[in-house]
Amino acid sequence: MISQYSGISPKGDLILLERLGEKLKGKSFLHINSTRAGGGVAEILQRMIPILVELGIDARWEVIEGDERFFDLTKKIHNAVQGNSEKITEDMWRHHYEINKKNAERINLDADAVLIHDPQPSPLIEFRKTGRWIWRCHIDVSHPVKEVCDYLLRYCQRYEAAVFSVAKFARAMGVDEFIIPPSIDPVSEKNRAMSPDEINKTLDRFQIPADRPMLLQVSRFDRFKDPIGVIKAHRMVKKYNDCILVLAGSPATDDPEGEAVLKEVREFAADDPDIHILLLPPFSDRDINALQRAATIVIQKSLKEGFGLTVSEAMWKGKPVIGGAAGGIPLQIIHGVTGFLVHSVEGLAFRIRQFLNNPEMVQRMGENGREHVRNNFLITRQIRDYLSVWYYLENKGALIEL
Numbered sequence: 001m002i003s004q005y006s007g008i009s010p011k012g013d014l015i016l017l018e019r020l021g022e023k024l025k026g027k028s029f030l031h032i033n034s035t036r037a038g039g040g041v042a043e044i045l046q047r048m049i050p051i052l053v054e055l056g057i058d059a060r061w062e063v064i065e066g067d068e069r070f071f072d073l074t075k076k077i078h079n080a081v082q083g084n085s086e087k088i089t090e091d092m093w094r095h096h097y098e099i100n101k102k103n104a105e106r107i108n109l110d111a112d113a114v115l116i117h118d119p120q121p122s123p124l125i126e127f128r129k130t131g132r133w134i135w136r137c138h139i140d141v142s143h144p145v146k147e148v149c150d151y152l153l154r155y156c157q158r159y160e161a162a163v164f165s166v167a168k169f170a171r172a173m174g175v176d177e178f179i180i181p182p183s184i185d186p187v188s189e190k191n192r193a194m195s196p197d198e199i200n201k202t203l204d205r206f207q208i209p210a211d212r213p214m215l216l217q218v219s220r221f222d223r224f225k226d227p228i229g230v231i232k233a234h235r236m237v238k239k240y241n242d243c244i245l246v247l248a249g250s251p252a253t254d255d256p257e258g259e260a261v262l263k264e265v266r267e268f269a270a271d272d273p274d275i276h277i278l279l280l281p282p283f284s285d286r287d288i289n290a291l292q293r294a295a296t297i298v299i300q301k302s303l304k305e306g307f308g309l310t311v312s313e314a315m316w317k318g319k320p321v322i323g324g325a326a327g328g329i330p331l332q333i334i335h336g337v338t339g340f341l342v343h344s345v346e347g348l349a350f351r352i353r354q355f356l357n358n359p360e361m362v363q364r365m366g367e368n369g370r371e372h373v374r375n376n377f378l379i380t381r382q383i384r385d386y387l388s389v390w391y392y393l394e395n396k397g398a399l400i401e402l
């Protein structure tokens with residue numbers, strides 16, 4: 001399996017990955033998050049676990065279960081951590097803890113290393129038995145609602161280490177902190193090469209014309225992804241340049257707001273025949289791959305963002321990306337080199353037109369983007385980093401030998 005990446009991933013990443021794999025062979029590595037499908041975290045775990053197993057590591061992925069109230073309140077916590085004003089009552093925190101307690105009874109928490117993803121399962125640290133516990137934060141905690149963050153930190157500071165996606169997300173927590181950006185898997189169904197025929201089949205099925213310039217945003221229907229802003233920009237551009245807009249998204253089981261946002265988006269699009277709103281079932285990897293490859297320009301106009309995996313996915317396919325300057329997007333889009341960063345609807349409309357009027361620029365930035373992803377955002381690099389942190393924790397205080 002690792003050999004599949006040779007010739008794709010940087011060679012140095014593969015060498016280190018194999019060496020670390022040998023050092024950690026036979027040990028167990030448990031990942032816990034809050035959804036099996038939908039969103040970037042599930043996306044990466046699905047690909048990472050088999051690779052870890054291939055390296056000889058006993059890797060497991062567990063998902064916490066909760067009731068509607070739990071996911072409503074964890075979404076509120078998520079929003080508050082990213083800066084939205086939300087009130088989390090004492091009663092809600094108790095429910096957060098109780099649901100995690102129930103999960104701790106159900107899930108086997110024994111492992112040499114345990115990586116807990118995001119705030120939802122963070123109270124599981126209370127039920128730690130053995131091993132190295134690491135809190136993996138995918139979201140932007142740089143400007144949180146203070147009370148909410150302080151409460152969460154009670155849990156998070158009990159971990160041995162914390163991992164953030166982007167340096168500016170990190171906060172001084174009094175534990176070892178590491179910056180590990182997420183990644184995409186170049187050989188997955190979502191990112192593998194595709195024939196024009198396969199791409200056209202997807203377009204036909206969704207009744208999307210193949211002969212007009214296409215703008216695409218792939219995202220959960222979430223206000224932080226600003227789908228309405230994308231529609232507004234498309235409207236401005238359409239006055240001057242022909243183009244269609246495709247907004248593709250699917251529900252995530254840990255995101256109860258999706259349906260309401262989808263409704264808003266549909267109403268706002270108001271039956272515009274040039275806007276295609278696609279509600280995709282989970283695991284629509286092949287269709288997403290095809291749409292990203294069919295697009296002329298990919299947009300990720302997030303107002304707040306964790307990392308924004310869709311940006312690397314599109315760049316890997318040689319597409320120029322226009323993204324909101326939020327979260328991890330500026331790590332991926334080097335302004336003017338691999339795409340453009342924007343701060344407003346008008347800015348987005350301007351950059352879309354610049355690309356539509358300049359096919360040579362589309363080509364050049366697309367190529368730059370692919371190389372940037374190859375060097376920085378492939379899954380082999382991310383696994384290398386996780387294993388390095390784990391190996392460091394295992395050998396803390398000793399001289400590390402590779």
Ligand code: UDP
Nearest residue numbers: 039040043219220248249250280308309310
């Ligand atoms: N995604 C998907 N189906 C959809 C919408 C998104 O599979 O309908 C995938 C997308 O391709 C990407 C991930 O979900 O791999 C979204 O990750 P990102 O970091 O962009 O955003 P998040 O949803 O984690 O905030």
